[in-house]
Amino acid sequence: MPAENAFTVSCKNNLKLTLRAFENGIVRMTASGFDSPDPSLLERYGIVEEPAPASASIEGGTLKFGEYELEVRPDTSWALRRNGAPIAATAAGNAPASAPTEKLNKGYRVCLQVAEGERFLGLGDNQRKQLLLNGLSGELWIRNPVCHVPVPFVMSSRGYGIFFNTTRKLCYNIAKTDAKKAVFAVEKSFLDIYILTGKSFADLIGKFTMLTGRPHLPAMKSFGIWVIMYYWSTCNDVQNIASGMRERRMPCDNISLEPGWMEKNYDQSVTRDWSEHRFTACPAPYWRGAVQHMIQGLDAAGYNIGLWLCCRWDLTVEEERRAKARLGETEAEASGLMNVDGVEYQLLDQHMTGAAYLDGVTKRDQAWFDHLKKFVDDGVKYFKLDGCALMSEYPDRLYANGKTDEEMHNLAFLLEAKQTFGDYETYTSKRSYGIYPCATTGVQRYAGTWCGDTGGGRQPMIGLLQNCLVGHTFCTVDVENDHVQGIHMGYLLPWTIVDCWAAPHYPGFLSEELNAIGRDYSNLRMQLVEYYYSLAFLASRTGMPIMRPLCLAYPDEDWAYSQDMMFMVGDFLLADVFSGDDVRLPNGKWYDMWSGEVHEGNGKVQKIPVPKNRGGHLFLREGSIIPTLPVRQYVDPKAVTGIEWLVFPGREASFDLYLDDGETLGHREGEYAVQTVTLCGRELDFGAIRGGKPGFLENVKHTVRIVGA
Incomplete structure (x- = not known):
């Protein structure tokens, strides 16, 4: 069993499937035939940047990496297992290409078996019907007002995700025509996907943004x-x-x-x-x-x-x-000579030899x-x-x-x-x-x-x-x-x-x-x-978004996948919109920011009145520590001299408090301060300040306001 990064399997119809293993449980699977497809535009333009290669064991047609193994068969089917247990497998109709040449190839299809209770999320703002993708079909193609941010990345509740490395239109049918099959198709391309492994949706999002770039930190x-x-x-x-x-x-x-x-x-x-x-x-x-x-x-x-x-x-x-310039490619230098069929001709008048562009x-x-x-x-x-x-x-x-x-x-x-x-x-x-x-x-x-x-x-x-x-x-x-x-x-x-x-x-x-x-x-x-x-x-x-759907924050709750008018802000704030007085709260205690009352969540619909001058519910989760600032008419990082912590005790929690100059690029060179604040009982513990500019937080004065207790 040699330890290496990649191997190729010869398949039917003169096709080959190549697997490459990368750090953090990521595998790239590409198809080729007589032609070798060019890298995707996402790679060429530096949008997709692969992590470091990972050593993997190869035995027969199986790539073993960490606790996972990916088996590829000559008929182009494949299966992904974790500790021997199956988590993904292709279904009938799976095809990495329709022909072994770019000219004849009509595209590829990834057909996946859908297990009982398996749920799919992702694909970006491509439809506005529901968060759960099961039972939907559509295409990733920018179109007003239906599809604004199509992203060819899908996650499964069984612990894997697939990123389709393409800018072409991707068509999908996820357990709609066939409740036991999810189909993804791209025209005029050979298969090029990244298979991501992870133990949660949050883990998979983190690995996807590792591959395609972390969110920038704006002003x-x-x-x-x-x-x-x-x-x-x-x-x-x-x-x-x-x-x-x-x-x-x-x-x-x-x-x-x-x-x-x-x-x-x-x-x-x-x-x-x-x-x-x-x-x-x-x-x-x-x-x-x-x-x-x-x-x-x-x-x-x-x-x-x-x-x-x-x-x-x-x-x-x-x-x-x-x-x-980045890839070291060179262009031919202009000269006063033109070579035609091996003969060099002197150009005395070059105005008729340049390119003419219709793009004005x-x-x-x-x-x-x-x-x-x-x-x-x-x-x-x-x-x-x-x-x-x-x-x-x-x-x-x-x-x-x-x-x-x-x-x-x-x-x-x-x-x-x-x-x-x-x-x-x-x-x-x-x-x-x-x-x-x-x-x-x-x-x-x-x-x-x-x-x-x-x-x-x-x-x-x-x-x-x-x-x-x-x-x-x-x-x-x-x-x-x-x-x-x-x-x-x-x-x-x-x-x-x-x-x-x-x-x-x-x-x-x-x-x-x-x-x-x-x-x-x-x-x-x-x-x-x-x-x-x-x-x-x-x-x-980490890639973890500020605003989090309930199915991301509480993936083990079946009812959370239907809550498309609720979201968490970080770990601590829960809001709903356009929901009236009816609200579902996850298990635990929740502090009502409007009334000051504490409610017990059980995942079932409760009727909690929303005041007339408020547009929806806003709750604090039990075990919340939120930094708040005095009200100012505009944001000024230099004015952050005091923080009042809004605390709803009940269980342990921690929060990383961050501050920098709020404007320059110095944070990329370590010019920031970050401090972990931990809630133990009713007390806050302030850890050591990290970062190259501890002065951003050293002189900040802290007070505490306890609610719900």
């Missing part, structure tokens, strides 16, 4: 409140609303400007510029100076300014340039981000990438990398985010943050997403929780700020974005009743900023 101000300005607003409107929110004590950190702020409405080019008409109080040429004055004034008041973008740029021009938008001599530098120089801190253009299908488009929409449609948005937010950090040495509506594998690495122009109701809630099940933590909606249920949902999400694009329903400018409700939730949000920020740090290290 701390991103956890404050965002307001998107009314489409027709002017410079004066922005200043009046900004000062008005401060006067009305409505916290806000981020103000976003929409497409009308560009000289050309919905400008998809890179020649975009500020619209003179939004600065009507300043005659030409003085209005240009007013841009910076407006942004500087807002910055002094604690606001960051964001700018809308839309794009139909071919991002693969720059992505190929970077991939070639993309400038091949510059990166996408280059045209955004002038806006960053003006003081813009983040960007919102619109669905306009890239969300559309382009059936006849040939991208610069030689691919068509079949491989680029799902990927294009991700490349825009990768370059926009990555290049912002390179240019400014500051952390990027921003939002975009669509993405695919690797979405968690670059920025956040919102659920598109679909509001902030029930369907988007399901989409958000689907995103969390593939490790995408920074996701949100357009908060419906004009009713209490929308406020309740929106202010408890990882990011809170109040969209006034279509109507100027700004926080603090509504009815007296809604203003009071909005202020309560805004203040609660600001108190919880440090809790969310510490959870974001945890996500950046």
